[in-house]
Amino acid sequence: MKDVQNLTDTRGIAIQKVGVSEVHLPFLIQTKAGDFQSVLAKIKLTVSLPEEFKGTHMSRFIEILSEWSQHPLSNGEMESILRDTLSKLHAQSAELVIRFKYFLEKTAPVSGLKSMLDYDCSFCGRMQLGGKMEFTMGIVVPFTSLCPCSKEISAYGAHNQRGMMRVQIRQQGEAFTWIEDLAVLLEQQGSCPVYPLLKREDEKFVTEKAYENPKFVEDVLRDLVLELRKLPQIEWFQVECENYESIHNHSAYASHIEQIDG
Template identity: 25%
Template structure:
């Protein structure tokens, strides 16, 4: 005997008691295993966390949240047959599926964050090591006459900064002490040029995000390299004595304020992403965890790439 089909009521479609629009409704901290393809290399496997949202109109009591899980699982399954090469493209595809499934929504948003393992080589002994950086991506699908997609990709990288202010104080002290000992001025100058003076250090966290249209490609590797090379020195998990000496010397020969790091990253973005359109949105942050203060130092620049290009090109 064929059982009758039972149609369950769609409670979410009811009129809410308080009829106001909600900006975001969805799920957060959804853990998924993501496999990102690479040309001529083994794929990268990421344990990723997703936040998935749609807006909710004032005439609906709730959103159909199971559709969020359906959209992301469907895209991850399809990646096996047709691989995705960029994490922001994965978010973009999920956002498109969300708009299709949530017919009442005008905006769908997907956020993703993961830890990414990099292969690095120590500076002096050339030992192979692994470093961890935090990567993230976002996508927003906006319903209109045509579907508009904006996507974002970024990274947070640890490094070292050395304080220029304290170092200058120590340079002045060394110069005076050497002169007291009768060392000639030209020798003092050569010594101070060759041997960097001590200063206090910070563990720096550089963060870059770039938001652009769905059709444009942004190299995550390039973003990571820009951050790594905008502080006083890179940081390594594995260091032998020769590496440690080189890192300390490198950092103290390249002292930087938190503001210097942000300005360096901004300039490198302009130089290394000439193909991106002017309406791309750039956010650059630096957080230095102070060693002699209880507080942290912070600097940020947010602008369109066009504004940043114009400002940097007008320097000098």
């Protein structure tokens, strides 16, 4: 059969990224404990396409992803997927983005009851032919914040809100930051962590903890930046903090990007 996508294109336009997106597959994510967690991943896998090529081989992307979905995944496997993609697609560069829900067990602060909290996570790998992978990990962590101004000016009480920290980190060398460790580090920077399951004694605890630890969105972001700077394996990070205000019809927002010189 005639292979149209292998025909020569004469328009002189190279395409930086071409491939497949919105691919949903089960993946096994390597955990800190040494086992794996099965997740439903939403995937985008792309390669560069030279100007003389009319199209790429879309089926090969699915073949590669289907094969690798059966292996526990961390940054090492991400690099292998990208090398496989570069080889089979005869490309000069490739990018893989995997987004998934990751579940961690949370223990209520007083009752000790255990429950599962979900985190939106992402792995992103980029690679040039013959080069090393650039790996970025992302996580979204919920938190509680209590307004310092409200506490200061009110005769009693203070308004609080739920917020979200969105963090992406780029790691260097063979070092790897586990999702479990990053989630704990992030949630400690708010006025209080978020828990899926709380009894009355737990609710009392988190209410009082937030009241004793008031923070603006700027405070949360700055404290988080200071903590990320302490991690020697991180060479770049991007942080966003957003408070879903309880007394306004808008959110409070702060962001920061930093390149750490080695």
